[in-house]
Amino acid sequence: MKAFYIGLLGVASLLAAGNAAAQAKGDDVYKKACAVCHDQGIAGAPKLGDKAAWAPRIKQGMDALYMVGIKGKPGTGMVAKGGNASLSDADVKAAVDFMVAKAK
Ligand code: HEC
Numbered sequence: 001m002k003a004f005y006i007g008l009l010g011v012a013s014l015l016a017a018g019n020a021a022a023q024a025k026g027d028d029v030y031k032k033a034c035a036v037c038h039d040q041g042i043a044g045a046p047k048l049g050d051k052a053a054w055a056p057r058i059k060q061g062m063d064a065l066y067m068v069g070i071k072g073k074p075g076t077g078m079v080a081k082g083g084n085a086s087l088s089d090a091d092v093k094a095a096v097d098f099m100v101a102k103a104k
Contacts, residue, residue, distance in 0.1 A: 022094055022097070023094075023097075023098065023101075025091070025094045026094035026095050026096075026097050026098030026099075026101075027098050029087060029091045029092070029094055029095040029098075030048070030095045030098050030099060032084070033081065033082040033083075033084040033087060033091075033095065034082045034095050034099070035048070036082075037077060037078075037082070038099065041053075042077065043076070043077030044076070044077065045077060045078065046103075048099060048102050048103075049102045049103060050103065051103050051104075053103075054099075054100065054103030055103070058100055058103065058104075062096070062097075062100070065096050065100065066089075066092070066093050066096055069081070069082075069092040069093065069095065069096045070089050070092050070093075082095075
C-alpha cells in the first residue's frame with residue numbers, strides 16, 4: 001500500500017513538472033532504444049552531444065528528424081523507431097528532442 005502511494009506521488013509530481021517531465025521521458029526513451037547506436041556512433045550514427053555531426057542534420061528541421069526517428073532512414077542503420085516498434089510516435093519525438101538538445 002505504501003509503495004502505491006509513493007508511486008502516485010511520483011506520477012503527480014511528474015505531471016506537475018510538465019516540461020521537465022517531457023525531457024525526462026526523452027532521456028528515458030533514448031537510453032532504452034537509441035543509446036545502443038547513438039552513444040558510440042555504431043554504423044555511422046551521429047553520437048549524442050557531437051555538435052559537428054548533428055549541426056547539418058538539425059538544419060533539415062525538426063520535422064525531418066522526427067520522420068527519420070519514426071520511419072527510419074532507408075539504406076542506413078537507422079531503422080524505424082530504432083527497431084523498437086512498441087514506442088509511440090510521441091516517445092520517439094521526445095527522444096529526438098533530447099538528442100537535438102544535447103547537440104546544441
Ligand atoms: C541500430 C542502430 C540505431 C538505433 C538503435 C537508433 N539509431 Fe538513429 N541513426 C542510426 C544511424 C546509423 C544514423 C545515421 C543515418 C545516416 O544518415 O547515414 C542515425 C541517425 C539518426 C537521426 C538523424 C537523421 C538524419 O536525417 O540525419 C535521428 C534523428 C535518429 N537517428 C534518431 C534516433 C532515435 C530517436 C532512436 C531511438 C528511438 C534511434 N535513432 C535509434 C542508427 C541507429
